[in-house]
Amino acid sequence: MTVTIASLCEREVVGIPARASVREAAALMCEEHVGSLVVVNGDEPPGVVGILTDRDLALDVLGRDQPATQLRAGDLAKAPAVAVQASASLGEAVAAMEKAGVRRLLVVQEDGAVVGLVAADDLLAAISQELAGLARALHGGIQREKGERKVLARPAGVRPVFPAFGTAAMQ
Template sequence: MPIENLARSDVVTAQEGDSVQELATRMDESHVGSIVITDGDEPIGIVTDRDLATRVLGNGMDPSEATAGDVMSEDPTTIDHDAGFYQMTELMSEDGVRRLPVCNDDDELVGIITYDDLSELLADEHMHLSDVIQAQRPEY
């Protein structure tokens, strides 16, 4: 199944010059743990809630003065919209990431898929498999 069928298209984004205070507020309001930093439609970085804790608070930065560009992980690992499920899991594992911005053929951001999405998908599949097995089990 292509990633574009699994990914969420409602990606929360920000610009490199946005303050980390704005990012934290946007994450809270959107109930997400990361924001993709874009230049136009192209992802150039990602800031996670962990980045805010370790890179801002941990380093004593002023959240109203520090910007996304100061704390973002540059050149984020992305995945093509037509990549498959196994490519996604392999990429997450190899690169040690929990969030993958999804890009189209023009490298434009079209979605995001997270480790939590993957866990939810697998839990749903296990539930479905259990239902199939239960339906096939003979009555004694």
């Protein structure tokens, strides 16, 4: 089964109006326990302006000593949001992140409707599950071989014993 990015979208996307203050954005991140917000415009239905992350707040506001009272979520949102189709593979999502230099991707349907948001740690978890499955397959193959194949009788004689690595070249 091929894993699609849409299958990794388990959390609800949290949005914030572009006109909201960065203080409101930080408070919403705290309240919802998320590290990013989808910043939307005032249109009906709302359109995505960009993505605002906790890192954006730390680096662009606190790190540069910006007056938080004057900044709006839309001022800091990384726009346009980097998006991938819901049917994208893990490899396609990783390639999109690498190309854009981002840690989060907006996941959209063909019509542009937002399905979810995927972070790099979501991709790492999915990839590690696939690698664990491969490791189990390899281990299972060895166990199957042990059960199906009979061991041949070892020929009588001296079994070669090799010295510790690194010493053979010196003799």
